[in-house]
Amino acid sequence: MASSSSADRYAANIQGWNVQQVNTPPQYLGRKTLPIKRGDAEPLTREDLQYDLLYYIFTDSTVAFVDNLAPQRPRVNFCDLYVNALYNSPKCSKVLKDKMVETPAFAIEFAKIALLTNVGRINTTMAFFPEMKTALRSYHPVPSLQKTDGNLQDAPRIKNCLKAALLPNEFKTPPPSSPAEILEKARAGHIPPTSVVNLIFVLSNSNHAMTVAHKHFDPPVEFLDLFLPINLSSASRARAFLWIMFHYLCGEEELNPFDDEYSRLNPGRTPRMRPLSREELANENVDPPDEVEWGQRMSALRNKFLRELVDEMEEERRRKPVSPPPPPPSTSYSSQEMAALRQVRAQRYAVSEGPGSRGSSHSHESRPMGHVAYETTSRPVPQLEPFRGDTSGEDPNQMRSMLEQAWHNVNSADPLEDSDHEQDEHARLEYGRRMRVLARLRGKSPTPEPHHYPPPGPGGSGSGGGAQGPGGDAGPSTGRLQHVQSWR
Numbered sequence: 001m002a003s004s005s006s007a008d009r010y011a012a013n014i015q016g017w018n019v020q021q022v023n024t025p026p027q028y029l030g031r032k033t034l035p036i037k038r039g040d041a042e043p044l045t046r047e048d049l050q051y052d053l054l055y056y057i058f059t060d061s062t063v064a065f066v067d068n069l070a071p072q073r074p075r076v077n078f079c080d081l082y083v084n085a086l087y088n089s090p091k092c093s094k095v096l097k098d099k100m101v102e103t104p105a106f107a108i109e110f111a112k113i114a115l116l117t118n119v120g121r122i123n124t125t126m127a128f129f130p131e132m133k134t135a136l137r138s139y140h141p142v143p144s145l146q147k148t149d150g151n152l153q154d155a156p157r158i159k160n161c162l163k164a165a166l167l168p169n170e171f172k173t174p175p176p177s178s179p180a181e182i183l184e185k186a187r188a189g190h191i192p193p194t195s196v197v198n199l200i201f202v203l204s205n206s207n208h209a210m211t212v213a214h215k216h217f218d219p220p221v222e223f224l225d226l227f228l229p230i231n232l233s234s235a236s237r238a239r240a241f242l243w244i245m246f247h248y249l250c251g252e253e254e255l256n257p258f259d260d261e262y263s264r265l266n267p268g269r270t271p272r273m274r275p276l277s278r279e280e281l282a283n284e285n286v287d288p289p290d291e292v293e294w295g296q297r298m299s300a301l302r303n304k305f306l307r308e309l310v311d312e313m314e315e316e317r318r319r320k321p322v323s324p325p326p327p328p329p330s331t332s333y334s335s336q337e338m339a340a341l342r343q344v345r346a347q348r349y350a351v352s353e354g355p356g357s358r359g360s361s362h363s364h365e366s367r368p369m370g371h372v373a374y375e376t377t378s379r380p381v382p383q384l385e386p387f388r389g390d391t392s393g394e395d396p397n398q399m400r401s402m403l404e405q406a407w408h409n410v411n412s413a414d415p416l417e418d419s420d421h422e423q424d425e426h427a428r429l430e431y432g433r434r435m436r437v438l439a440r441l442r443g444k445s446p447t448p449e450p451h452h453y454p455p456p457g458p459g460g461s462g463s464g465g466g467a468q469g470p471g472g473d474a475g476p477s478t479g480r481l482q483h484v485q486s487w488r
Contacts, residue, residue: 034224035123040138041130041302043295046285047229049121051144054112056238058082064246064257066192068167078196078242083111085197091157091164099150106150113145117158118200119227127154130302133309141298143291165197179208179215179248186251199248216244216270231281236273243270396424405430 036048046052058079065081066073069088076084086092087100087107100107116122127137129151137154146152153161166175175198176182182202185193194202203212203223213222223244226237243258250256256263260271276284400408405426 034120034228036121036126038138038140041140041299041306043141043143043299045295046144046287046291049112049116049142049144050227050229050234050285052234052284053227053237053241054115056235057115057241058108058112060238060242062242062257065196065249068192068195078245079108079111081196082115083107085165085195086111086114086161089161089165091161096151096153096161103148103150106148109145109148109150110152113142113152114158114162115200116227117155118162118197119204119224121227122155122158124155124159128152129154130298130305139302141295141302143287143295143298162197162201165195167192167195170194170198177202179203179212182248183252186248187253191251192249194249196245196249199245203244203248215268216247218269221273229285231276231278233274233276233280234284236271240270240273400426400430402430402433 036044038044038048060079061077063075063077065076065078067076067081067084069084070076083100087097096110100110113122113128125137127139128142128146130139130141132139132154137156142152152158175194176185179202182193182199202208209222209224213219217223217240221232225232226241239258239260243256243263246254246256246258252268258271262272263269394408408426
């Protein structure tokens with residue numbers, strides 16, 4: 001390793017180099033402001049894309065990278081490596097693949113916009129076709145990258161294509177997620193250690209930004225600064241980017257073909273990046289007049305499309321006036337209506353209950369005025385159909401579990417029937433089960449304790465073994481009281 005004095009002497013020989021002269025625009029100082037910010041229908045200029053940087057990256061002809069996806073794993077330049085990674089992505093549609101094969105220039109344009117998405121300059125709210133209707137994304141013409149007759153897709157589809165661009169073995173095991181893991185796999189002989197797309201995702205991650213910057217760049221430059229409009233020449237930034245790609249994809253031990261004298265004297269450091277004066281910076285990423293005109297024409301086309309879309313929606317709204325929704329039906333009944341409903345229900349069970357059955361409405365006096373009052377209302381008398389239970393497929397003699405008895409009650413019991421209506425043997429058995437469960441939960445019998453009455457007075461006892469009531473009147477002994485006493 002060269003001494004620090006030799007590195008200082010070499011830095012002094014570079015005319016005009018001063019790390020303090022690297023000016024990052026204030027809008028890009030935060031990681032969250034990295035994406036390009038433009039309004040809907042506003043073109044993306046060459047300065048936004050850093051077009052010259054992309055040009056130098058994708059026109060470099062250095063055959064240095066191992067293409068693991070190609071037959072016999074040949075050495076290719078970066079352009080072929082990146083385009084082939086996108087083409088072999090499982091999320092790349094057949095239409096897009098056919099267009100890339102049919103028009104190689106479109107494949108390079110798509111690769112450039114994908115690289116900007118890869119590093120985070122293009123966020124997932126952007127789209128590149130003017131007929132987009134969703135309000136979740138904004139349309140942006142890209143004059144410098146839409147010279148061929150091809151659809152650049154939208155940013156979410158590009159991002160999905162990139163996320164799936166992995167090596168074949170990385171679909172079974174997770175790909176490396178840090179620069180240290182990538183270098184460790186390279187040292188172990190796995191060349192390439194990961195796909196070029198995943199490598200760029202890892203280096204662009206804010207969790208590794210300081211580590212990568214401290215290891216490879218002179219402050220205050222970081223990896224993502226290579227794609228921002230800063231006063232460093234596009235050619236030198238492209239060379240530094242390709243040096244980083246080779247360093248991680250081919251290993252530290254292999255001679256880096258993108259080295260310069262400074263990086264050879266300082267292993268692990270990228271080649272020097274040349275600072276630009278204001279005049280030189282103004283001469284980079286200049287939009288030609290034809291691209292400016294095309295961008296304005298596409299913006300006007302987008303605005304016209306939006307106006308027509310709004311007019312069409314307004315016309316459709318006028319053609320189909322929205323009628324007010326009908327008021328919800330009232331579910332409340334007056335006292336007279338409730339009396340009529342109770343009378344109808346009582347009449348339904350008149351035959352089955354009999355005049356003396358417990359809980360029957362006929363055991364009480366009916367009030368004829370309820371029916372007359374109900375007829376005076378505006379609401380018609382509800383016609384209640386007789387309940388028909390469904391007990392098909394059941395054996396009445398077979399013992400039922402608690403769940404089966406509950407299902408039997410749902411299918412056979414009338415919801416309007418009085419709760420104390422006489423049930424069958426299965427219902428009484430179910431009541432007994434519930435009583436036992438309650439007894440176990442409470443630790444004692446659920447039946448209330450009996451009242452303690454005073455002993456009968458003189459002459460108060462009857463011949464029938466009666467007991468004196470609370471008011472001193474003797475009454476006949478009931479079987480229910482004897483049953484409670486027997487529980488005690």
